[in-house]
Amino acid sequence: xxxxxxxxxxxxxxxxxxxxxxxxxxxxxxxxxxxxxxxxxxxxxxxxxxxxxxxxxxxxxxxxxxxxxxxxxxxxxxxxxxxxxxxxxxxxxxxxxxxxxxxxxxxxxxxxxxxxxxxxxxxxxxxxxxxxxxxxxxxxxxxxxxxxxxxxxxxxxxxxxxxxxxxxxxxxxxxxxxxxxxxxxxxxxxxxxxxxxxxxxxxxxxxxxxxxxxxxxxxxxxxxxxxxxxxxxxxxxxxxxxxxxxxxxxxxxxxxxxxxxxxxxxxxxxxxxxxxxxxxxxxxxxxxxxxxxxxxxxxxxxxxxxxxxxxxxxxxxxxxxxxxxxxxxxxxxxxxxxxxxxxxxxxxxxxxxxxxxxxxxxxxxxxxxxxxxxxxxxxxxxxxxxxxxxxxxxxxxxxxxxxxxxxxxxxxxxxxxxxxxxxxxxxxxxxxxxxxxxxxxxxxxxxxxxxxxxxxxxxxxxxxxxxxxxxxxxxxxxxxxxxxxxxxxxxxxxxxxxxxxxxxxxxxxxxxxxxxxxxxxxxxxxxxxxxxxxxxxxxxxxxxxxxxxxxxxxxxxxxxxxxxxxxxxxxxxxxxxxxxxxxxxxxxxxxxxxxxxxxxxxxxxxxxxxxxxxxxxxxxxxxx
Amino acid sequence: xxxxxxxxxxxxxxxxxxxxxxxxxxxxxxxxxxxxxxxxxxxxxxxxxxxxxxxxxxxxxxxxxxxxxxxxxxxxxxxxxxxxxxxxxxxxxxxxxxxxxxxxxxxxxxxxxxxxxxxxxxxxxxxxxxxxxxxxxxxxxxxxxxxxxxxxxxxxxxxxxxxxxxxxxxxxx
Numbered sequence: 001x002x003x004x005x006x007x008x009x010x011x012x013x014x015x016x017x018x019x020x021x022x023x024x025x026x027x028x029x030x031x032x033x034x035x036x037x038x039x040x041x042x043x044x045x046x047x048x049x050x051x052x053x054x055x056x057x058x059x060x061x062x063x064x065x066x067x068x069x070x071x072x073x074x075x076x077x078x079x080x081x082x083x084x085x086x087x088x089x090x091x092x093x094x095x096x097x098x099x100x101x102x103x104x105x106x107x108x109x110x111x112x113x114x115x116x117x118x119x120x121x122x123x124x125x126x127x128x129x130x131x132x133x134x135x136x137x138x139x140x141x142x143x144x145x146x147x148x149x150x151x152x153x154x155x156x157x158x159x160x161x162x163x164x165x166x167x168x169x170x171x172x173x174x175x176x177x178x179x180x181x182x183x184x185x186x187x188x189x190x191x192x193x194x195x196x197x198x199x200x201x202x203x204x205x206x207x208x209x210x211x212x213x214x215x216x217x218x219x220x221x222x223x224x225x226x227x228x229x230x231x232x233x234x235x236x237x238x239x240x241x242x243x244x245x246x247x248x249x250x251x252x253x254x255x256x257x258x259x260x261x262x263x264x265x266x267x268x269x270x271x272x273x274x275x276x277x278x279x280x281x282x283x284x285x286x287x288x289x290x291x292x293x294x295x296x297x298x299x300x301x302x303x304x305x306x307x308x309x310x311x312x313x314x315x316x317x318x319x320x321x322x323x324x325x326x327x328x329x330x331x332x333x334x335x336x337x338x339x340x341x342x343x344x345x346x347x348x349x350x351x352x353x354x355x356x357x358x359x360x361x362x363x364x365x366x367x368x369x370x371x372x373x374x375x376x377x378x379x380x381x382x383x384x385x386x387x388x389x390x391x392x393x394x395x396x397x398x399x400x401x402x403x404x405x406x407x408x409x410x411x412x413x414x415x416x417x418x419x420x421x422x423x424x425x426x427x428x429x430x431x432x433x434x435x436x437x438x439x440x441x442x443x444x445x446x447x448x449x450x451x452x453x454x455x456x457x458x459x460x461x462x463x464x465x466x467x468x469x470x471x472x473x474x475x476x477x478x479x480x481x482x483x484x485x486x487x488x489x490x491x492x493x494x495x496x497x498x499x500x501x502x503x504x505x506x507x508x509x510x511x512x513x514x515x516x517x518x519x520x521x522x523x524x525x526x527x528x529x530x531x532x533x534x535x536x537x538x539x540x541x542x543x544x545x546x547x548x549x550x551x552x553x554x555x556x557x558x559x560x561x562x563x564x565x566x567x568x569x570x571x572x573x574x575x576x577x578x579x580x581x582x583x584x585x586x587x588x589x590x591x592x593x594x595x596x597x598x599x600x601x602x603x604x605x606x607x608x609x610x611x612x613x614x615x616x617x618x619x620x621x622x623x624x
Numbered sequence: 625x626x627x628x629x630x631x632x633x634x635x636x637x638x639x640x641x642x643x644x645x646x647x648x649x650x651x652x653x654x655x656x657x658x659x660x661x662x663x664x665x666x667x668x669x670x671x672x673x674x675x676x677x678x679x680x681x682x683x684x685x686x687x688x689x690x691x692x693x694x695x696x697x698x699x700x701x702x703x704x705x706x707x708x709x710x711x712x713x714x715x716x717x718x719x720x721x722x723x724x725x726x727x728x729x730x731x732x733x734x735x736x737x738x739x740x741x742x743x744x745x746x747x748x749x750x751x752x753x754x755x756x757x758x759x760x761x762x763x764x765x766x767x768x769x770x771x772x773x774x775x776x777x778x779x780x781x782x783x784x785x786x787x788x789x790x791x792x793x794x795x796x797x
Contacts (some may be wrong), residue, residue, distance in 0.1 A: 157700075241732075290645065295647045295651055296645065296649055311646075311649060314646060314649070318642050321638055322635075322638075325631075325634065325638075329631055333627070343754065367645075371644055373648065375644075567696070
């Protein structure tokens with residue numbers, strides 16, 4: 001029943017999208033001087049239909065309507081209601097439904113809030129609806145979330161247990177706000193090229209969208225990392241996994257764009273570059289989708305792979321890249337104001353070069369394995385050493401420039417305040433020296449990273465102080481984000497160097513002493529939960545020099561639907577350290593493999609990452 | 625001129641990348657185990673399920689044909705093929721070697737009590753390391769080999785009725 005309803009909505013939606021395309025396409029050639037009244041009605045009905053179809057799917061998941069394949073495959077009667085809801089986008093079809101929903105909502109909002117230029121607005125709508133059409137057909141034909149199953153099964157297969165987690169439930173929607181948000185400035189860039197609506201006005205119309213998508217992309221990435229940290233049970237939070245990279249690449253492009261769009265807005269220069277970044281960001285988002293959904297790469301995120309899907313997205317990608325490139329080429333060269341006469345402009349441009357460098361590094365690392373496999377038939381995987389080697393050293397000048405850059409002004413004849421500069425450098429070096437003495441020795445590279453991140457932190461703190469004194473509020477978002485970034489690098493650096501890790505085997509009732517810790521495997525309990533059974537290890541961990549005892553209870557969970565074993569880490573967090581314990585069974589004996597880690601400053605890594613995103617959100621409320 | 629060259633280079637790069645993606649799609653990302661067919665299996669030694677002994681490729685030479693089947697109690701599709709394995713058990717010139725893959729021993733034993741034991745030899749690979757040598761990626765998977773240890777057929781996923789016929793044909797050649 002719901003299946004028929006949902007399908008008819010999807011089909012109806014394709015028709016309405018075609019109608020919108022028909023009406024808005026008239027703006028492509030002639031200079032139509034009026035808005036079609038009907039367009040407003042059409043986009044309103046497009047919005048309502050998409051919202052209703054999304055909620056129909058959501059409803060099917062809530063009532064566990066097993067006649068629908070995606071519900072059968074990813075849900076189960078016994079699942080808690082929260083995960084039934086999250087199950088809606090916990091699979092390929094449903095998440096694509098969410099993707100289309102966000103596309104449509106954004107398209108509607110952009111239309112609503114941009115009424116300065118008729119042609120620009122309608123052309124943006126036109127391109128946005130090409131994207132909507134592409135994804136709607138994909139949804140309908142190839143990844144239909146409402147597809148029926150005959151005969152109706154008695155019970156569902158259940159959502160993969162490692163996805164049954166609050167952080168992961170909100171992770172896709174957050175990330176999609178970022179990914180799909182970039183579709184708006186893709187369409188706007190195309191519209192701007194054709195309509196000639198350029199310069200300051202164009203920059204202002206897309207700026208909020210850039211910041212918005214960037215802030216949510218950041219949030220999505222953080223929440224995903226937090227999930228990986230406690231759910232995957234390895235104690236790491238970033239693995240340079242292809243799918244993590246797929247979300248990071250548009251992030252770099254967005255970050256570059258968020259900076260260069262300021263130049264376009266203030267100085268009307270860099271137009272072509274902004275356009276390239278606008279196009280690139282969404283192209284990277286779709287490339288990411290392709291890499292994840294086609295199954296071309298294997299990773300923890302791999303959805304059920306299907307090469308038909310891959311071919312569809314790939315063709316779509318191909319059309320997108322080539323048509324945007326052709327339109328760009330046709331309008332090129334575009335008269336642009338030169339950027340030379342501004343210090344700030346140069347610094348912002350430098351930021352962009354760094355971002356492009358990171359982007360290319362990650363892009364190559366991600367797709368290189370595909371190349372080697374296709375051309376040399378060798379399977380390789382590019383791991384952290386590659387990224388660490390290329391990214392970490394480059395961070396040092398980047399952090400320094402990130403501190404100095406905002407200090408410069410648009411005026412060419414402004415100079416840095418050298419006293420301040422020297423003072424900050426000296427204090428950064430001193431704090432580093434202090435850290436070096438109090439903690440342990442670490443490498444030259446780490447020293448440099450710590451110094452440069454401290455440099456950025458102190459610099460932005462001074463700026464922040466300025467804000468509280470003078471109330472110059474336009475600085476607040478930027479300083480918050482920059483401060484967050486500096487802190488993030490600092491804490492990751494310290495965390496990386498000061499983590500302790502022990503790996504050993506233990507039986508119930510045994511005690512193990514390692515350096516400063518006494519680990520007591522006290523007891524093992526079997527617990528029955530609603531949708532899984534759990535083997536809970538009761539551990540007491542005593543820190544010998546303080547005599548403080550912490551009890552940690554890692555679990556081995558056996559889920560019934562689908563039958564899966566997951567290892568749940570037990571984490572005790574305080575302001576300074578995380579105590580991280582996992583256990584796994586080896587063989588059939590009563591010996592368990594225990595991994596105990598003491599990871600400093602984890603909490604602060606999350607806080608500083610949130611600060612970055614907060615900076616973006618603050619900017620949205622603080623328009624100057 | 626530079627515009628032309630730049631756009632040509634750009635188009636070329638994009639084309640190469642997209643072409644590579646396209647080719648990449650065609651490649652099985654999972655182990656392409658079809659190359660293993662008509663090749664000799666590598667030497668191995670896997671622990672026996674019930675006894676404290678090891679089973680190796682030498683033991684397989686005694687059989688005319690062996691079907692090595694990788695399974696686990698947590699694997700839902702394995703239940704699907706179980707009935708077919710029971711049917712294969714009746715063939716006299718085929719020995720079925722079951723490798724219990726990444727499983728809990730107790731659950732595995734219960735599974736066989738519930739559904740019947742189709743295996744002539746039962747082995748256990750708790751951490752899945754030995755199975756990697758056979759190119760096992762997901763289970764169930766089955767490999768048909770002859771007495772010269774040559775891989776004749778490889779089945780990824782549950783053994784279906786048509787696979788049953790193929791196996792019968794192969795061993796009665």
